[in-house]
Amino acid sequence: MQPNVILSNERLATATFKFSDAEIVYDPYPVSQSGQQLDLTQGKCRLNPERLLLNFDLIPPILREHVKAWVAFACKKYANVTVLNQFNLLKTFVLTGNLNSEVDIRVQIDEQTRDYMESDNPCVGKSVLRTIYGWYVEEGFPFFDEDFFDFYLDTLRFGSDEGKGKDVIMEMANRGPLTTREQRLFREAMSEIDPEELSIIELQGMVALKLGQVLGARDIQVIKLKFADLGINDDKTPYINLPRAKQRGHRNNNQRKKRVITKALFELIESLRSRYSTQLNRPVEAAHFILCNMTTKRGGMPVNLRLRPPTFFLRRRAIQVRLALDFTVTNRRLRKTFCTQLIAKGTPLKVVAELMDHTDLQQLEVYYRHTHHVAKKLDEVLNSAASDVLDAFQGKMISPEKVSQSGQQIFAPTKDQLLHQIGSCGSKTPCRLNPPLSCYGCKSLEAFDDADHKAVVEHFVEETKQTFGEGHAIEILKHEDFLAATQFLRMLERGEI
Known part of the structure; x- marks a missing residue:
């Protein structure tokens, strides 16, 4: 009818x-x-x-x-x-x-x-x-x-879908923020990839993940980006005009917010532009999408058409295969990680809302509840997510008279605010670390067997908690320097070194 x-x-x-x-x-x-x-x-x-x-x-x-x-x-x-x-x-x-x-x-x-x-x-x-x-x-x-x-x-009262929001306040495989272990493995895997060896599709996927890691950008924000959004400030810092998303009204969704990006991300996007130019045998115009479609003919030519969500997924999947990780990394997970880290560092709610492109502050409350859940004791964190940082102490335990390099003593404070000699550096090259805490993860450390290493590490932990608060210090205490130092103490107490 x-x-x-x-x-x-x-x-x-x-x-x-x-x-x-x-x-x-x-x-x-x-x-x-x-x-x-x-x-x-x-x-x-x-x-x-x-x-x-x-x-x-x-x-x-x-x-x-x-x-x-x-x-x-x-x-x-x-x-x-x-x-x-x-x-x-x-x-x-x-x-x-x-x-x-x-x-x-x-x-x-x-x-x-x-x-x-x-x-x-x-x-x-x-x-x-x-x-x-x-x-x-x-x-x-x-x-x-x-x-x-x-x-x-x-x-009718529907409530919410099962698991909705829970991936932020509890660990759910391949859904919530990246765990400490996953963050480290992801950074290492990304740093080991040479962009020149990637196909254009794989390089697009890498750019997408880096945008999620650096800016906490949504999929749709990444998809909307054009080369015209990329620029350099007067002080030589690179930036990108990130499109807004999920805003009501045509005008609001056409707005962009200027966000500073890392030099590495800027160079990665420029390398993608260069690959497009090489394929097309001409310069790429500013209005060209950073992530674009590729033709199936002539070896795959860039076409200035915006990616659809299924195609965007294939780009991310392509780089995921190259990363060879045993977990899934998505822009959504990177966005949650970005937000969780901001809040764990004590960033004000309004600043977080601005960076996350949220107009409703209530949506961010779940991340603040997450801060309470992760404020655990340092040893609990180390025994679970970060236990694989060091399999063994790489340095040496020696007596003070057996140092290999004279004049390279390492000093550290304890709670009495006095400096104590904890060891010596056996390296003959300039140090690029951040002594004394980072020394515990260095193979050049010659740790003295009569030093109170436990008091030194405990002082650094307590100082961090007092400075940043019990809840927000947890992210800092997950840093590899703290993890290596605590691993050293555990091995020392067990008599393994």
Whole structure:
């Protein structure tokens, strides 16, 4: 049963139905949040720049104008990916059998809505469906029952999806912030890769992960970046204009925030630009996407088209294979790690919100609760996540008279604030470490067997806790220098050295 659709001179679409006096009126040419003017008079519509397809022919004819009206409303308020997800939810409705009255249609819609609400579906989907149903009721659209919404849908309480937010406050494999061990292995694996040996697709994946590591950027923020966003300040520090994301309204989502980046990240992006230029045999324009599509012909040529989420996943997966890690690294995990570290260092909430591109401070509270959970004793942390830092003490235990290099004594303070000689350096080259704490992880250390090494390390730990607070010091105490020193003490107490 097809509705009767009329397009007026005012560019409004009006749909009327055989079994109902109510009608649907909507703008068939809305402007989406990305600034694209849609044409909803056609059977299909593609949302740009993501090129997401809305195929209205998949919607039952009796509900097709309902869905188009919702798209006309939602595209101005939500991101294109969100609109597609809402469309996919609505296309699950199927109307069958004899539809001889408005009641027949309404009953089928309500039954399928109730089945969805009472099935084991995600809470987010249930909330979205209730919102759409409520909007249809509010607009007076046919076939949607006000009583069904008021006395059933509006009384439901969904809570949140299982595990949602828990990956921040407890360790969940491959979901939450990177653990101490994972952070170290990830840094080491990334540093061992030569970008010149990577394919363009692998290099794109590496750039994506570095942006997540340095800036805590979301997937969509990385995807939106162009070479025009890259620059150098007057003081020679590189920066990038990071697009905002998940902001309501077209104007807000087109804003960018200037963020300082590392020189290494700047050079990595420039190397990607150089690879594009070599492939194209011409300079790459500023408007070119940093992460772009590649053709399947002629050996893979860069095409200035924005990546879609599935393609972005393949880029990240390509570099993941090269990293050869036994855990998953995603921009989402790197973003959580970035935020957790900011808060663990005592960064004010407003500053964290600014860096994380959050307008709602309440969303960050879970990370602050996380700080309380990780404020454990140092030995508990060392015995679990960081126990593999050192398998054995690499230096030597000697008596003071057996030093190999004279005049290279190492001194350290204890709680009495006096300097004590803890050993000597056996290296003949200039030191690049941060003595005395970092000496415990150095193979050149000649530790004196009569020194109170335990008092020295305990003093450094207590000093750190007093300076940064019990909760925020935990991230600093995970540093390899502290880990190596504590490992040294454990081996000393067990008589292994």
